[in-house]
Every structure is written in C-alpha cells, then in structure tokens.
Amino acid sequence: MQEIIDEPGSSMEKQSPTAILIANPTAGSYVFHAHQITNILATLQKQGWQAELKLTQASGDARRLTRVAVQQHIDIVVAIGGDGTIHEIIQELAGSETALGVLPGGTVNVWAREAGIPLDLHGACDVLLNGQIRSIDLGKINDHYFLLMVGIGLDGEVTQSVEKRPVKHLGVLGYLLVAAWWGARYPAFHTTIEMGQQSIKANALQVIIGNTQLYGGALKYTWLAKCDDGLLDVCVIRKQSLFRRVAVIVDFLLRHPRRTQWIRSGTSDTIKLYTNYPIAIQIDGEPMGHTSTNEHPTIISVVPRALKVVVPTRLAPDLFSQASH
Numbered sequence: 001m002q003e004i005i006d007e008p009g010s011s012m013e014k015q016s017p018t019a020i021l022i023a024n025p026t027a028g029s030y031v032f033h034a035h036q037i038t039n040i041l042a043t044l045q046k047q048g049w050q051a052e053l054k055l056t057q058a059s060g061d062a063r064r065l066t067r068v069a070v071q072q073h074i075d076i077v078v079a080i081g082g083d084g085t086i087h088e089i090i091q092e093l094a095g096s097e098t099a100l101g102v103l104p105g106g107t108v109n110v111w112a113r114e115a116g117i118p119l120d121l122h123g124a125c126d127v128l129l130n131g132q133i134r135s136i137d138l139g140k141i142n143d144h145y146f147l148l149m150v151g152i153g154l155d156g157e158v159t160q161s162v163e164k165r166p167v168k169h170l171g172v173l174g175y176l177l178v179a180a181w182w183g184a185r186y187p188a189f190h191t192t193i194e195m196g197q198q199s200i201k202a203n204a205l206q207v208i209i210g211n212t213q214l215y216g217g218a219l220k221y222t223w224l225a226k227c228d229d230g231l232l233d234v235c236v237i238r239k240q241s242l243f244r245r246v247a248v249i250v251d252f253l254l255r256h257p258r259r260t261q262w263i264r265s266g267t268s269d270t271i272k273l274y275t276n277y278p279i280a281i282q283i284d285g286e287p288m289g290h291t292s293t294n295e296h297p298t299i300i301s302v303v304p305r306a307l308k309v310v311v312p313t314r315l316a317p318d319l320f321s322q323a324s325h
C-alpha cells in the first residue's frame with residue numbers, strides 16, 4: 001500500500017504492511033478465482049507486503065484466524081470471500097487497529113459493490129496496493145457487529161429458511177425462490193421502534209436497519225445511509241396486500257421516488273425495537289435468532305468509527321459523509 005490515510009488531514013506511509021489473506025473456498029465465486037489467488041499473493045509480496053494466505057476449513061475459522069491476527073497487530077486482514085466471510089472477520093476487527101481489505105470471492109459481494117472495490121481480483125488487488133484506509137461505523141445487535149444491515153421480519157425468515165434447506169446450494173436463485181414463497185404469505189407483525197425522540201408504531205412486513213445503503217446487491221432500502229456518520233438508518237416496510245408487495249419491490253428496484261409511500265423511516269444512534277412475539281433476524285445476510293419480546297426491546301446501536309477499511313482512493317459517492325482526499 002503506497003499511502004494509508006485515516007482521518008482527514010492525517011496520513012502515514014507504510015512500505016511493507018503485514019497482512020493475512022483469509023480465503024473461504026466455499027464462497028460463491030471462489031472456484032472461478034482460485035487460480036488467481038496465488039498470483040495475487042505473489043504480487044503483494046513483490047510490492048513488499050509481508051503477506052500469507054490461509055484457507056478456512058469450516059464456518060468460524062475466519063473469525064478465529066482474525067482474532068490471532070489482531071493479537072499479533074497485523075496491519076490488514078484481507079477477506080477472500082463474500083459478505084458472510086467479512087461478517088465473521090469484523091467481529092474481531094471491531095475496535096482494533098487492523099484494517100479490513102477485500103478480494104471479492106462471494107456470490108453477491110455487497111460490501112465490495114458498495115465501497116467501489118472492483119469485483120475482478122486484479123482490480124481489487126490494486127485497491128489493496130494503492131487505496132486508502134478509512135474508519136467507518138459498525139452496527140451492533142446483542143453481541144454481534146454488523147457492517148451492512150440488520151433485517152427483521154420477512155428477510156430474517158427467508159435467511160433462516162434458506163439456511164436449513166438444500167436450496168442454499170442454488171445460491172441467489174435459492175434465496176429468490178424462498179423469498180417469493182415467504183413474500184406471498186408472510187404475516188405482518190406489530191412493532192414499536194424508538195429512535196431517540198422519534199417513535200414509529202407500525203404493522204410491518206420488514207424492518208431494515210442499515211449502516212450502509214445497498215441490500216442484496218440490487219435494492220437500497222436505506223438509500224441515505226452513510227457509513228461514517230455515527231448513525232443507523234431505519235426503513236420500516238408497512239403491511240401490504242400481495243399485489244402491493246410486488247409494487248414495493250418494483251419501486252425499490254427502480255428506485256422510484258414513490259417508494260417512500262410504502263415505508264416509515266428515521267435515523268438514530270440507538271434503536272429500541274419492541275415486538276409482541278419473536279421475529280426472525282438476519283444480520284449482514286446471516287441468520288441471527290429472533291427479537292426479544294414484550295417489555296424487553298431488541299437494542300441495535302451504532303459503534304462509531306469501529307472498523308478500519310481499505311477502500312479506493314476515489315471514495316464511493318454517497319456512502320461516506322467525509323469528502324475524499
């Protein structure tokens with residue numbers, strides 16, 4: 001990496017960063033890229049990086065490897081995989097000085113798309129070498145950090161259903177099939193959401209709490225979210241008839257101005273969400289249990305500037321509140 005820039009106005013040079021590349025060989029597009037990864041490792045080493053490659057053998061390995069990397073004060077952990085692999089890694093990077101780099105090897109690669117990291121590995125490698133380091137916020141729910149978003153309701157149910165079924169092996173198609181099945185029959189749930197002074201009461205199909213904007217690679221429910229503003233953006237999709245559920249998706253896919261009619265929204269650094277019975281949750285696309293019930297809210301909060309990330313020098317427009325250098 002030629003230049004590492006953190007807070008606006010401060011910069012430092014590091015000629016030979018230490019790095020661990022953690023590859024998830026089961027992630028969506030890994031098999032198509034496997035042959036390039038040794039070349040990329042060699043490129044990084046030629047540029048002075050003290051880098052080594054580790055392959056995960058099971059879910060949870062990426063997190064364990066990252067924990068060790070943080071203890072060893074490694075400069076950068078590079079995730080070679082998708083958002084699930086990144087999700088494991090950020091659990092240990094949160095609050096540390098070790099930065100997250102990404103070589104996209106997942107199915108959808110939401111963070112890479114959002115941050116403007118090229119999906120081709122050589123382009124992504126160029127970002128590692130010539131990019132910048134920024135501090136961004138993380139969200140937190142219970143003891144789990146999230147980089148992208150938390151979904152409560154319909155998508156939580158979809159994620160949890162896919163996890164238990166063979167359709168998981170169909171990748172995006174599997175998700176779409178299960179989403180269509182649940183989308184046609186998911187009942188609304190009553191929720192009260194407290195966000196500082198503001199409160200929303202709604203019969204909701206879905207609540208999305210976003211640290212970032214992009215959802216599933218195509219939609220933007222939290223299209224005003226900034227990843228470094230110390231706030232989370234809330235989008236509540238209100239109960240709709242079957243016909244209107246389709247209209248909601250179409251309006252969000254087209255990013256049509258009328259999409260605001262289907263939702264209630266707000267922003268806050270801490271969100272208290274009340275439901276009468278347990279509602280399924282997904283976090284960065286991974287299943288994560290259910291909401292608390294009755295008087296006990298599920299609390300979702302922001303942890304400002306908790307994660308260092310390697311991103312292109314030309315920052316993704318709209319995602320950062322602080323201007324590019």
Ligand SMILES: Nc1ncnc2c1ncn2[C@@H]1O[C@H](COP(=O)(O)OP(=O)(O)OP(=O)(O)O)[C@@H](O)[C@H]1O
Nearest residue numbers: 027028056057058081082083084085106107108109
């Ligand atoms: N060696 C492994 N064997 C089985 N599962 C693994 C292994 N390494 C990581 N995992 C798990 O694989 C899951 C999917 O990984 P990941 O999200 O990176 O790929 P993806 O689903 O193809 O990509 P995306 O989320 O971008 O669509 C994650 O939950 C991760 O914990």
